[in-house]
Amino acid sequence: MRAALFVTCVNDALYPSTGIATVRLLERLGVAVDFPDAQSCCGQPQFNTGYRRETEPLVRRMVRAFEEYEYVVTPSGSCAAMIRHHYPKFGDRAAASLAARTYELTEFLADVLGVTDVGAYFPHTVTYHPSCHGLRVLGLGDRPRRLLDAVRGLRLRELPGAEECCGFGGTFAVKNSDVSVAMGRDKVDNAVSTGAGVLCGADNSCLMHIGAIASRADAPLRPVHLAEILASTEEEPWS
Incomplete structure (x- = not known):
């Protein structure tokens, strides 16, 4: 293919x-x-x-x-x-x-491809944020969760308020910065409450927004795109 x-x-x-x-x-x-x-x-x-x-x-x-x-x-x-x-x-x-x-x-x-187990290995505690476009426009449903569930070594924690927008929204973050930051802080607080060290998402624009707010708050949270988790193996681990 x-x-x-x-x-x-x-x-x-x-x-x-x-x-x-x-x-x-x-x-x-x-x-x-x-x-x-x-x-x-x-x-x-x-x-x-x-x-x-x-x-x-x-x-x-x-x-x-x-x-x-x-x-x-x-x-x-x-x-x-x-x-x-x-x-x-x-x-x-x-x-x-x-x-x-x-x-x-x-x-x-x-x-x-019809796969959920892609042979990935990622020995970290992870929580997943479903971005708005994937969740509401594309209707990705549980596809990302099924892929994460099949990753060896990965411990998946449920994210409180997962379906709430992170506040990025493209130009929304520029035009409504105060609201955008407040929404992002809520997302960071919810992610930290899970005890996960990694916040996974499928859109780097959202991860950029959340990651910047987490960094300014010195939150113990690292944003990682889902593709990087799925590409990680024991032979070629994510770093």
Whole structure:
């Protein structure tokens, strides 16, 4: 099987380890992974802020970059949701086609590859935050939890108020910073209360927000993307 990685802007610029982990994981499961150099921002920041016209060139560029691939995989629920739910609104058959071929990582693992045990080993206590786009827009359900449950050595703790937004929300964090920070503090407090040392999520934008608040509060909590946990093995452990 062959798939293309859509790494996303946040991962490319700030969290390249997540992209590397995604490739490592998929290749371990027998998937040949390509990385189209022409990929760019999916247009989510512009579209969510109301700049539809400015989003259109990015949509066309993404369509061209991934037109030859049957499967496009991304370690980001928010960017997957942008392509899946908003690209068809541009009235372009090619954009709608890309939407139908795009999968968030846990969807691809559970629904396309049909696996939950990916051979991972991660001997840490972990709590999981389900980001809003994955939870409410994509409907990921228990897919991430099933993948985490199958990781050897991992101790999963239930996160109080798990379904509450962390407060990031893209430009919401800029326009409503006080509310955003207050929501983030609640999320950090709930995560720390579990006794877990690792906060896992499937969107680095949310983990960035939560991690920054945890760092300022000197909270004993390290944010780690789900892909990095799933890519970790006894032979090649996460560091």
